[in-house]
Amino acid sequence: AQSVTQLGxxxxxxxxxxxxxxxxxxxxxPPYLFWYVQYPNQGLQLLLKYTTGATLVKGINGFExxxxxxxxxxxxxxPSAHMSDAAEYFCAVSEEYGNKLxxxxxxxxxxKS
Amino acid sequence: xAGVTQTPRYLIKTRGQQVTxxxxxxxxxxxxxxxxxxxxxxxxxxxxxxxxxxxxxxxFPGRFxxxxxxxxxxxMNVSTLExxxxxxxxxxxxxxxNTGELFFGEGSRxxxx
Numbered sequence: 115a116q117s118v119t120q121l122g123x124x125x126x127x128x129x130x131x132x133x134x135x136x137x138x139x140x141x142x143x144p145p146y147l148f149w150y151v152q153y154p155n156q157g158l159q160l161l162l163k164y165t166t167g168a169t170l171v172k173g174i175n176g177f178e179x180x181x182x183x184x185x186x187x188x189x190x191x192x193p194s195a196h197m198s199d200a201a202e203y204f205c206a207v208s209e210e211y212g213n214k215l216x217x218x219x220x221x222x223x224x225x226k227s
Numbered sequence: 228x229a230g231v232t233q234t235p236r237y238l239i240k241t242r243g244q245q246v247t248x249x250x251x252x253x254x255x256x257x258x259x260x261x262x263x264x265x266x267x268x269x270x271x272x273x274x275x276x277x278x279x280x281x282x283x284x285x286x287f288p289g290r291f292x293x294x295x296x297x298x299x300x301x302x303m304n305v306s307t308l309e310x311x312x313x314x315x316x317x318x319x320x321x322x323x324x325n326t327g328e329l330f331f332g333e334g335s336r337x338x339x340x
Binding site for chain 2: 140146148155156157158159160163165185204206208214215216217218219220
């Protein structure tokens with residue numbers, strides 16, 4: 115079975131600093147990988163996804179992620195944090211390119227002014 | 228374009244009762260998935276419906292069931308409620324293609340006393 119590990123349940127950065135949220139996955143087949151964001155009292159919103167092709171994926175709100183097969187990683191980055199980025203971020207993998215997603219435990223991002 | 232609508236947003240039940248949650252997908256979306264979100268277990272896939280048929284199912288007991296209507300609206304039912312069923316239940320819709328690009332509603336928060 116596929117699984118996702120997000121390193122760090124809480125990450126705190128200063129406004130303007132680099133954001134790095136870590137995600138590692140286990141999969142016996144080529145994975146399809148996603149990052150979703152959840153703001154307080156809201157549902158999840160897709161930030162970006164990797165299926166095939168270019169390993170550096172750009173998403174919304176200035177976020178990007180790089181698929182590294184050798185490291186089984188899909189870390190999320192943003193060059194400069196904004197206060198509005200404070201939310202919970204979930205990494206997910208899909209089984210066989212479907213809509214059944216396996217989510218990581220989530221990382222709460224705090225942005226300090 | 229209206230988003231995914233879930234009703235009710237909040238509800239309180241007692242052990243042994245049953246509950247029905249409703250989800251109206253984005254217009255034109257034919258696939259509806261349900262996820263359970265709890266602090267301890269995180270986000271877990273319940274089931275997916277497409278064209279009134281269950282297309283995929285997670286590892287939940289038979290007390291959890293769902294259905295989809297011809298207009299793509301979906302309901303999920305939990306019978307014989309247990310304290311551990313307290314959770315945020317999220318519905319997500321997509322066009323029907325297996326892309327993993329899910330559009331989530333704000334959820335129905337169930338508290339079981």
